[in-house]
Amino acid sequence: MPELPEVEAVCQKLNEARIIGKRIVSVRFQRPGIALPQVASEIEAAVEGRIVRRIERRAKNVLLYLSGGLVLRVHLRMTGNLIVVPDVRFGPANARASFEFSGHQALIFEDARALGRIHLHTTSELRRLLAPLGPEPLSAEFTFEWLREAAAQSRKPAKLFLMDQNSLAGLGNIYAAEALFHAGVNPAKPMNRLREAKIQRLHRSIVRVLNDAVQSACKAYSGPAQFSEAEVFSCFVYDREGDPCLVCRRKVRRIRQGGRSTYYCPGCQT
DNA sequence: AGTCACCTGATT
DNA sequence: AATCAGGTGACT
Numbered sequence: 001m002p003e004l005p006e007v008e009a010v011c012q013k014l015n016e017a018r019i020i021g022k023r024i025v026s027v028r029f030q031r032p033g034i035a036l037p038q039v040a041s042e043i044e045a046a047v048e049g050r051i052v053r054r055i056e057r058r059a060k061n062v063l064l065y066l067s068g069g070l071v072l073r074v075h076l077r078m079t080g081n082l083i084v085v086p087d088v089r090f091g092p093a094n095a096r097a098s099f100e101f102s103g104h105q106a107l108i109f110e111d112a113r114a115l116g117r118i119h120l121h122t123t124s125e126l127r128r129l130l131a132p133l134g135p136e137p138l139s140a141e142f143t144f145e146w147l148r149e150a151a152a153q154s155r156k157p158a159k160l161f162l163m164d165q166n167s168l169a170g171l172g173n174i175y176a177a178e179a180l181f182h183a184g185v186n187p188a189k190p191m192n193r194l195r196e197a198k199i200q201r202l203h204r205s206i207v208r209v210l211n212d213a214v215q216s217a218c219k220a221y222s223g224p225a226q227f228s229e230a231e232v233f234s235c236f237v238y239d240r241e242g243d244p245c246l247v248c249r250r251k252v253r254r255i256r257q258g259g260r261s262t263y264y265c266p267g268c269q270t
Numbered sequence: 271a272g273t274c275a276c277c278t279g280a281t282t
Numbered sequence: 283a284a285t286c287a288g289g290t291g292a293c294t
Contacts, residue, residue, distance in 0.1 A: 003288060033276090060289075077289050079278080113277045115289070160271090165290085172288055238288090259273065261286085 002076035004170030005213035017084040059169035080116030159187035
């Protein structure tokens with residue numbers, strides 16, 4: 001379930017798996033199509049023998065920096081995941097690509113729907129590719145002042161603005177809807193018609209929702225679940241069509257925006 | 271701005 | 283059988 005918080009949790013999990021400094025001895029794309037428009041066999045050949053230097057997230061991309069100035073860019077799309085397994089021969093059924101270290105340990109890209117993508121770039125290509133992305137909402141760059149300026153220049157409906165990776169990077173359908181709910185912003189409202197006070201609330205809601213969700217996602221991913229239900233991120237509007245708003249009891253509505261479902265409370269979001 | 275295509279699995 | 287799904291890119 002990969003929006004920014006889940007991708008962040010995957011990256012943290014990989015960093016805890018201590019694969020930094022290891023050499024990738026063998027690469028296999030069980031599903032070559034996930035490299036398109038690149039050629040899977042060429043990625044296999046180019047990556048073999050390289051060392052994993054660094055793992056980072058940018059927007060919803062997982063970036064694996066390798067020795068020799070190359071970077072694997074993994075996009076999980078809807079159902080992708082990256083895991084480290086002790087033995088590549090016992091990987092999951094959904095394995096779409098495997099990066100094997102010495103001793104059979106491996107980094108596995110698993111993806112039920114196979115919509116995810118893995119590409120290989122030079123660092124300069126990567127810079128060019130990521131350049132259009134908006135700021136990271138959990139970085140110092142994302143200030144109220146920045147959001148006020150960006151909002152003034154966009155007539156997009158608020159929900160579509162939040163989901164546009166080139167406006168702000170990392171929000172998806174769930175957390176965009178949740179942030180709008182907590183800010184009391186109607187998802188259809190054009191950004192440039194929001195009052196300053198709403199932009200202030202929206203800015204704070206985005207940061208709070210994402211921070212909470214990162215916390216939950218990291219806990220959910222880490223080991224046997226010894227966390228309480230209360231710690232798990234729970235949605236106020238997403239996937240709650242027809243149910244009473246947890247604040248005002250009016251029925252949560254579902255509308256369609258940009259081909260996707262948007263959930264919101266008509267009482268709280270004006 | 272909207273629609274479709276990419277895939278598979280879960281749900282109605 | 284039909285519809286839905288947390289994403290994105292390529293169309294119109």
